[in-house]
Every structure is written in C-alpha cells, then in structure tokens.
Amino acid sequence: MPSLLIFIPLFGIVILNLPFGKAMRNAAFWFALAVFIVQIVLAITHQPIFWGNEIEQMDAFFRVNFSVDQLSFVMLLCIGLVSLTSLLVMRDTIFDINERFKFINLLMLASMGMSGIVMVTDIFTMYIFLEITAIASFILIAFEKDVYALEGAFKYMVLSALASVLILAATAILLLGAGSASFTAIADAIHRTDNNLIAVAMGLFVCGLLIKGGMVPFHGWLPDAYGAASPAVSVLLAGIVTKAAGIYTLIRALNSILGFDANIKALLLALGTISILVGAFAAIGQKDFKRMLAYSSISQTGYIVLGFGCATPLAIAGAVFHLFNHSIFKSLLFVNSAAVETRLGSTDMDRAGGLAQKMPITGFTSVIGALSAAGIPPLSGFWSKIIIVVALWQAGHTWYAATAIMASIITLAYLLAMQRKVFFGKLALGLEDIEEARLGIRAASVMLAAIIIGFGVLFPSAYAIFIAPIGEMFIK
Amino acid sequence: MTINHISIDTALLVVMMIAALWTVMGRSLLKAAIGLAVTSAIITILMFRLDSPLAAVFELSVCAGLMTVVFVSTISLTRPLAHKEIVELSRERHKRFGYLPLLLILVAVVLTFVKIRNNIAAPPAVGASIDVRQVMWNMRPLDMFGQIIIIIIGALGVVVLFEERKKDEW
Numbered sequence: 001m002p003s004l005l006i007f008i009p010l011f012g013i014v015i016l017n018l019p020f021g022k023a024m025r026n027a028a029f030w031f032a033l034a035v036f037i038v039q040i041v042l043a044i045t046h047q048p049i050f051w052g053n054e055i056e057q058m059d060a061f062f063r064v065n066f067s068v069d070q071l072s073f074v075m076l077l078c079i080g081l082v083s084l085t086s087l088l089v090m091r092d093t094i095f096d097i098n099e100r101f102k103f104i105n106l107l108m109l110a111s112m113g114m115s116g117i118v119m120v121t122d123i124f125t126m127y128i129f130l131e132i133t134a135i136a137s138f139i140l141i142a143f144e145k146d147v148y149a150l151e152g153a154f155k156y157m158v159l160s161a162l163a164s165v166l167i168l169a170a171t172a173i174l175l176l177g178a179g180s181a182s183f184t185a186i187a188d189a190i191h192r193t194d195n196n197l198i199a200v201a202m203g204l205f206v207c208g209l210l211i212k213g214g215m216v217p218f219h220g221w222l223p224d225a226y227g228a229a230s231p232a233v234s235v236l237l238a239g240i241v242t243k244a245a246g247i248y249t250l251i252r253a254l255n256s257i258l259g260f261d262a263n264i265k266a267l268l269l270a271l272g273t274i275s276i277l278v279g280a281f282a283a284i285g286q287k288d289f290k291r292m293l294a295y296s297s298i299s300q301t302g303y304i305v306l307g308f309g310c311a312t313p314l315a316i317a318g319a320v321f322h323l324f325n326h327s328i329f330k331s332l333l334f335v336n337s338a339a340v341e342t343r344l345g346s347t348d349m350d351r352a353g354g355l356a357q358k359m360p361i362t363g364f365t366s367v368i369g370a371l372s373a374a375g376i377p378p379l380s381g382f383w384s385k386i387i388i389v390v391a392l393w394q395a396g397h398t399w400y401a402a403t404a405i406m407a408s409i410i411t412l413a414y415l416l417a418m419q420r421k422v423f424f425g426k427l428a429l430g431l432e433d434i435e436e437a438r439l440g441i442r443a444a445s446v447m448l449a450a451i452i453i454g455f456g457v458l459f460p461s462a463y464a465i466f467i468a469p470i471g472e473m474f475i476k
Numbered sequence: 477m478t479i480n481h482i483s484i485d486t487a488l489l490v491v492m493m494i495a496a497l498w499t500v501m502g503r504s505l506l507k508a509a510i511g512l513a514v515t516s517a518i519i520t521i522l523m524f525r526l527d528s529p530l531a532a533v534f535e536l537s538v539c540a541g542l543m544t545v546v547f548v549s550t551i552s553l554t555r556p557l558a559h560k561e562i563v564e565l566s567r568e569r570h571k572r573f574g575y576l577p578l579l580l581i582l583v584a585v586v587l588t589f590v591k592i593r594n595n596i597a598a599p600p601a602v603g604a605s606i607d608v609r610q611v612m613w614n615m616r617p618l619d620m621f622g623q624i625i626i627i628i629i630g631a632l633g634v635v636v637l638f639e640e641r642k643k644d645e646w
Contacts, residue, residue, distance in 0.1 A: 010625065063617055102636050109629055116622075128622035135626055139633040 001050050002066045002119055003058065005042075005076070009035050009112045013105055025101040032087055032104050036111070039080035043073050065182075066119040070470045074320055075118040075248055078327040081451070082239035083111040085331050085444045089338050090232035092438035103143065103232070110136035110236065114244040123171050123257075124181040126249060130167070130212065133245050134160045140233045141225050152228030155221040159211055166208035173201035183256040190257065202258055206250065213246020215305065216275040219298050223282075226294035227347075231338030234290055238297050239331035243323060247301060251308055255474055260311040268309030273403050275302030280410040284417075289337045289347040292418060293330065296373065299407065300326045306404060307388040310395050317471030318387030321463070325372065325384045325455070332369035332448035336362050339437035339445070340422060349418060354427035358434045363423040365445040370419055372452045374412035380455035383463070485525060492518040497577055503566045505554070509547035516540035530609075 012031050016024050042050055051068055058064075068076075086107060094100050113132030120126045138160070142153035175181050177198045178189035190198055207218070214222035222242070226234050254260060279299025286292035304326065307319025339362040340355065341347050356363025372381035385408060392401035436442065455462050492515055499511030516539035523532035557565070612620055 061617065063615070102632065105632055106629070106636070109625065109632075113625075124616070125619055125622070128619050128626075132622060132625050132629065135629045135633070139629070139636055142637055145637065 001053050001055055002068050003055065003064045004050075005039060005115045005119070006112055007058065009108045013108055016101075017105070022097070025097050028101050028104045029087070029091065032108055033084070035108065036080050036084040036087065039076060039115070040084065043077035043080060046073060065121055067121045068119055070466075070473055071248075071252070071320060072118045074324055074466065074470065075244060076115060078240050078324055079111055079114045079118070079244065081448075082236060082327055082331050083107060085239065085335060085448065086232045086236040088440040088444040089235050089335055091440035093231050093338060093342055103140070106136050106140050106143075107232075107236065110140065110241065114240060117244050118248060118252075121183050121256075122181045123174060123183065123186060123253075126252075127164075127167055127171055130245055130249065131164065133241060134164070134212070137233075137237065137241055140236065141229045143233060144228075144230045146228075148224075148228035149230070152221075152225040156225045159218070159221045163208040163211035166204045166211075170201040170203075170205035170208065173197055174205075177201070183252075187257045187259075191259075202253075205253060209246050209250040209253065210271070211246075212242065213250060213301065214242045214298060215246065215271055215301060216278045216298060219275070219278075222298060223291050223294040226297070227288060227291040231334070231341055234293075235331050235334040235338065238293065238334050239327050242297070242301070243304075243327060247304055247323065250305075254308070260308075260474075265309050265311050268305050268311075269397065269400055270309075272302045272304075272306030272309050273400055275299065275305065276404065276407045277302075280407045280414070283414045284410065286414075287349055289340060289349055289352075289418065289422065290334070292349075292414065293333050293337060296333075296411065296414070297326075297330055299411065300330065300373065302407075303385060303388055303404060306400060307391065310388070310391050310397060310400075311474075312391050312395055313468075313471030313474070315388060315391030315395065315471075316474045317463070317467045318384050318391055320470045321467045322381075322384035322388060324466075325380045325452075328448050328451050328455075329369045329372040329381055332365060332445060332452065333373065335441055335445045335448065336366040336369065339441045342437060342441070343434050344431075349421045352422040352428060353431070354423070354425050355431070355434070356423040357427055358431065359423075359436045361442050362437050362445060365449040366423055367419060368449040368452055370415035372456070374415055375408045376412070378456045378459070380452050380459070380462075383456065383459045485522065488518055488522050488525075492522070493580065497580075501569060501573065501576075503562045505551045506548065509544055509551060512547070513540045513544040516543075 012035065016028050016031065018024065087104070090100065090103050090107070094103055110133055113129050113136060116129035117126060117133065120129060138153050138157045141156055142149050171181065174186050174189075177193065177195065178186040180186070190202070211218040226238055229237060254264060258264060276299050279295050279297070279302060283292050283295035283299065286295060300322070304319045304323050307315045307322060310316075337347055339359060340352060343355075343359070344352060368379065372379035375382045375385035377383075385404070389401045389404050392398075392404065437445075495511055495514040495518060499508045499515060502508050502511060516535055520532045520536040520540060523529075523535055
C-alpha cells in the first residue's frame, strides 16, 4: 500500500479545501501532523502489511508501480522527520490562519512529491514527481513575498528549469533508445548497446540532478534560496528537498541504470571533494547565520557524494548514514536559526551574542547540531564521517580521506565561530528582555537533538539494522 | 529525411533561437510576451513537421495563444517604466548577458563537428503506431495524475503570491 503515501495527503488536501469553513483550516495542521508521524512510524517499522500489499483497484487504475527498498525507507524517514520539523517551526512563525493553511497545503504537496521520487521505478514518473517538488518549493521560498524571497525563488526557478530541460531531454533520448522509461529497461539498453547518444543523455541527466542537488559548480542558487526563505521553508529545503531531488535521484540513477564504473567513481570523488572544500571555505566568511548554514550544506553534501564515489559497501553505508545525519543536524541548525530569527528579527550574526543565557534550550541544541556536523564523537555525525574516511582509506583514496578530515576541522572552526558570535560570550546590548523560542521550535529542536544523541550512542544497533544492509544492496 | 527537410528544420531552429533571445534581451515586457508567442509558433511548426500534430495543437493553443493573452492582460495592468529606466535596465542586461548569443553560436559550431555515434532506431513501443491519447490516458495515468497535481500547485501558487496580506509580527 505504499501508494497511500501519495493519495492520502492529496485527497486530504482536496477535502480540506472544500468550503466547510474555519474548522477545516484548523484541522489542516493536525491532519498534516498525523500524516508525517504515520510516515515516520511506517518507515522505521517496515510494516509488511503496509509495504507488502497493494490496493488492487486503485493501483491498477493509476498503473502504480512503486518499489521500496532500504534506501527508500531511509529517505521516507528523513522526509517525514524534516516535514514534521518544518510544520512545527511554521506553527511558531506564521500566525495568520489563512497563511498557515496555504503553507500546510504546499508543505504536504512538496512532501508527497518527495515521497513519490523515492518510490518510483520509472524515469519519467520520477521527473513528474521532481517537478511537483520543485514547483511547490518555488512557491514556498517566495511565500514571504519580500524582495529577497522573490529573488531567491526566481534564481531557484531559473536554474531548476534548466535542470528540468536537461532531465527531460535525457529522458526523451533514453525512451527512444530503450523503448520504455523503466529503470530496468534503460539499464538493459545501456549495457546492450554501444551508443554515444545514450551516454550523452546520461551526462545531461546527471548534470540536471547536480543542479537540483546544489552541487559545485551548480550551487549558485542555493545560498540565496536558503537565506531568503522563511524559517520553516529553510528547514525543509536544507533538510530534505535538495537531497531527495538531487542526491537521492543521482544515486538511484547510478545504481539502477548506469552502475558504478571507474569513470563515474572518479567523477563523484572529484565533485564530492570540490563541494566539500568550496562549501567549507565559503562558509567561513559568512556573516549571516542562514547563508553560513547553506554553504555548510554544500560542503556536507560533498561528503555524501564522496562516499558514493568510493563505492565500497562500507563507503555507501557511510554515505547513506551521512545523508540521514545531515538531514537531521542541518534541520536542527536551521531550527536554531529560526529561533534566533523569530526573537531578533534578523539572522545577522554580528547583531547577536550571548543568546544561550536567555535561550538555553536553543543554545544547547545548537551545540549538539554543530558538533555533530563537525564530526565530534559520540554524536551521530561522527560515525558517518568516520565510516566514509575509513572506507576511502581502505580503498586506497588516501588523499581524499585526508581532505575529508581537514575539511571537517574547517567545519568545526566556522561552526564554533558561529557559536561564539551568536550563543556564547557577553549578552549583546538591547537583548536583555529576549525570551526562549516558542513551544513548537523548542519541541522540534529537542526532538532532533535527541535523534542525534540517540543514533550516536546506539550506533552499533542503528548501523546493523538500518545502514549496513544498504551498502550490500548497492554492490551487485 | 532529405537534406532539404533538414535544412528547413535547421533554419526554423535558428529563427526560434533568435525569437527566444529577443524575448529575454528586449526592453519591453509586451515585446517579450510577443517574442514568446513567436517562439511558440515556430515550435508548433516544428512539431507539425515532426509528425506530432496533437502536441503542435496544444503548443499553439496554450503556449502561443492562451498564455500570450494572460501575459498581455497582466502587463496592461502594470505601470510602465520611464524611458530612462528602460534604457538603463536594457544596458545593464546587455552588459551582463551580451555574450550569450556568441556563446550559443560557438556551442552550435562545436557540436556540428562533434561526431556522436547514434544507431538508435525507434523501437515499436515509442513509434507512431500507438495513439498519443492512449499513451497518456491508458498507459501512463499516474503521470497524467501528476500533471494535474502540478496544475493544482500552480493554482495554489497564484493564490499565495498574488494575494495581498499584512506581514506577520513575530
């Protein structure tokens, strides 16, 4: 019944939009909350009753052909958790009931689009769900309607449209070559024929996905979009959208269609390393909290790609674990930035200082998020980074491993500088009356910090149950 | 396909590129909307020539027709910029993107000399034997359903972005 993850939110939105008055608008928040929690539970428990059965008539009518594996479960869990976090942050940053209702509609559509991306087995259907996610994201970025939000949304829209053109052109060529848009048929056609045009198509496809994923050198839109969006949208974008639309799709395309040959591995290793370094060095010079986190995201995404470039079972397990960890700790840091933004009205780090005295929960959880991002034990971010580094070392990629370690030190440096500027030291003038963040933001930050600590402390069990099977799945 | 056919298609593609560049580089929004309509009209001719009449009709009616009407009526509601502002904006745009046509020509020339080994023969599943309506409604209903969702999101976007509201106080 995986198709219910698409149809229930959609039909729910349709019903909520029927003209039944204010009650439906109030119910929207609880409906979205329930949908995201159910998705999280289903992704963790792997309930065979849900995932193993079909709703015959509906699936036959829509010709649904979803497939869910270990990687999809991790992604569905991330989508559920980050969407839930975004919903909680929205509760404390948007107060007009009509605006809230519109936001919830768009959030659920974006979340549904991402769930579709991670369950499809057909390249054209994947494109359709990519577009659903992208268009919902443009509108969410522009939601505040100020000049920066519109500029960020416009940049994302233009580059995303370019990515869509590349992906669609590639899909057309692949359909022509394979006679079907399914992953297996295209993989078969690629391995059966020796045709440059198909290689060109795959090149276009990968470029499109790199733009969507905000990888260097296609990252120009990302800091503006993350920085200009409203707090709840920044959480969603940084936590999951670029990962589901760019990184997951890239990895799925490589695993299910192209395969990890030597050239692709070399390309991924190079792209991953460049992203790690460019993101980390660019983050150092930032004065704005959210822009710094945006550049940090580019850097952390580089680790994920580096792990996939190494392509040993251990490296892939580490990369998927880092994808999960990055979703969690980056969402947490953006929740912290939302707490600061709601209280200060700005994310300029020079205006803040000593906030941990007045906002102890935000201060504490931001330390957890920052240390996990920098790879400090025993937090979960440490384990995923160390797995990637060890796998690189074992595979003989010593320079890449050394670069990953050095960049981790840079990450620690800029995140500690952020902590010192924003949360520690002397309380900045004029902030004496500032209060801790509201309940929704506090709840979201505590939940994410608990996940980081929990996965770090219980690492052996988490690794054996969730992560290790993924590495084995990729290497055929 | 004969050389004559190919050269007509190539000429149409070149005209389409010129119309598209005129659309994005021009000074006036109204001219840009007309440029877009011309671009769509040329795409329509190309689609007819490539034996896709249904796609061509959609392109002509929706992109060249309906969208131009929407654009022109929206532009008529806006305040036009002063001539000086237009000239300044245009100069700035040409300074920033003036290299684009040259770059496009260069890429086209380079691609002309690149030999791509292409022995793809269209397999029967995507050949002209299947009616496009059957493909859309019977073979790929989930994709059609997805397109409907995209339209719903677009409508929601219009509601969100074009409705006046007071900025929330945090």
